[in-house]
Amino acid sequence: MQSTEKIACIIVAAGRGSRMSTQNDSSPKQYRDLGGKTVLQRTLEAILSSPQVDLVLPVIHAEDGDAYQNAASTITDPRLIAPVTGGATRQISVACGLKALEEQAPRYVLIHDAARPFITPAVIEDAVSALQNGAEAALPAVPVADTLKRADANQHVQETVDRTHLWAAQTPQAFPYSLIWEAHQEAISQEIDSFTDDTALIEWQGKSVTITAGDPQNIKLTTLKDMTNAQEQIAMKNLADLGDIRVGTGYDVHAFEDGDAVILGGISIPHTQKLKGHSDADVGLHALTDAIFGALADGDIGSHFPPSDMQWKGAASDQFLKYAVDRVHKRGGMIAHLDLTLICEAPKIGPHREEMRKQIAQICDLPIGRVAVKATTSEKLGFTGRKEGIAAQACATIRLPFED
Known part of the structure; x- marks a missing residue:
């Protein structure tokens, strides 16, 4: 179908979040409570707060249908459409989402991690603006501020890594829909399914990726410490409000x-x-x-x-x-x-x-x-x-x- 001016956003929510599992709680992190709402609900609401996004498509695990329905039950925004089932890797899950958007044929697509609930409209706006100005892909990122060390297997420091021009990648990463879908199809045809970052597929194809403004608050919840920090951030925001x-x-x-x-x-x-x-x-x-x-x-x-x-x-x-x-x-x-x-x-x-x-x-x-x-x-x-x-x-x- 001919591409429209729509901007779609795929929310990748099919992961298991094993690094946050404990003996008492092995549930996927995107369905855990974060200040009275699930992480996924907060992420969906944050993406839907952007007026630029026309369509939101969650990609979920085959076993998470009920958990997803509970997480999304209070969201009535018609831009949120029914989820599709993902695959064994993040790359496969994204491909499932891109394929599901073929009928919609949006002009641009954003691909966002479900475990990043603090995304703001400003980050989305900068990424979309880059595409509208001719970028082949847009990658929200923040400069690496900490000193970096390379260590051996015994955790002995081998060298200090020059952090000049190093950036910490975030999501949502933004692409012309046809370009990223073609890149995924090429990877599938070569039986490659291990890319953990969508801009890496663009790089793999020899195309350029433009860095846009990320946000230090746009963290990915990966560990239990991340979740504790996020709970505190929500609590402080609630009090400030x-x-x-x-x-x-x-x-x-x-x-x-x-x-x-x-x-x-x-x-x-x-x-x-x-x-x-x-x-x-x-x-x-x-x-x-x-x-x-x-x-x-x-x-x-x-x-x-x-x-x-x-x-x-x-x-x-x-x-x-x-x-x-x-x-x-x-x-x-x-x-x-x-x-x-x-x-x-x-x-x-x-x-x-x-x-x-x-x-x-x-x-x-x-x-x-x-x-x-x-x-x-x-x-x-x-x-x-x-x-x-x-x-x-x-x-x-x-x-x-x-x-x-």
Whole structure:
């Protein structure tokens, strides 16, 4: 078919990633978790963030169909098409992808490693620009900065290698589709399948490869240390994206009435009385809910759950707190810390403190280390000192994206 102006991208995701295997985890690295998403999902999303890419074709292992579907299940971009099955080597897998694109016949094709999730549109733009300006192939790369040593089999240094004009190759490597497909077909016809780099096929054919701007962050995840560094990079980026740090406070009071237990901090504590209120009167969760609303500048618990509305009669207060947390998530934010202080003479809070922390953490989907529960008395002063009720103060720290 006649070539169109389309730019396709092949994502090579058929490898096994053996250098990252451990006794407890031998799964392919492209399907491992990286900050709440698989490596492959992050790579697909990064490639699709480039407006220049018209088509994305993953090449996967024959055994990874279910893993791929799970990784790509949240991606709805129509540019991502159904994957094809790769082969025993990277070169064979790329050839499978190129063959699958014959009907599409794109003008240019990018070939990218699934284990490079930090690719940016700028790297793609530079590579494509080189092709548009006549390059036969474009290779994103960064200059080698470290001193290089050549050693023998016993790891004894033999010489220092001149690093002048040395570059560390990255992907996506970019080619006119017809040129790279012809190179792969020639290699297949000569029963050569060991090329680990697509520009090497172009070099093998005596054609030129142009180096374009790579990115030091565009690393390939190869070892467990690489994965640890990538996890830290994602965590730092997530925090940087949530730079609007806010603090809200909440306060609530409920009186005692006849009963045999109080609902406090999401748990039931046996007592000679219970707390009086329209809902279950959990003074602790009410204060936390108001603190979150305060941090959001989003009204208070009464405006969201008015006591005049009978549907909240006797309602469990955990749903109020879950609702407030959900309001944070809908704003693209996260709860950083919750601090609750209960003020009462009785019941004793100390024996139940850890259970409250666990319950609040579970309600808010937080690590328990981000939830504090404290208790104090009012030295027998005031209504709490007279054992007429319980008061609660709360502080919520949240992180939100900066708004325009």
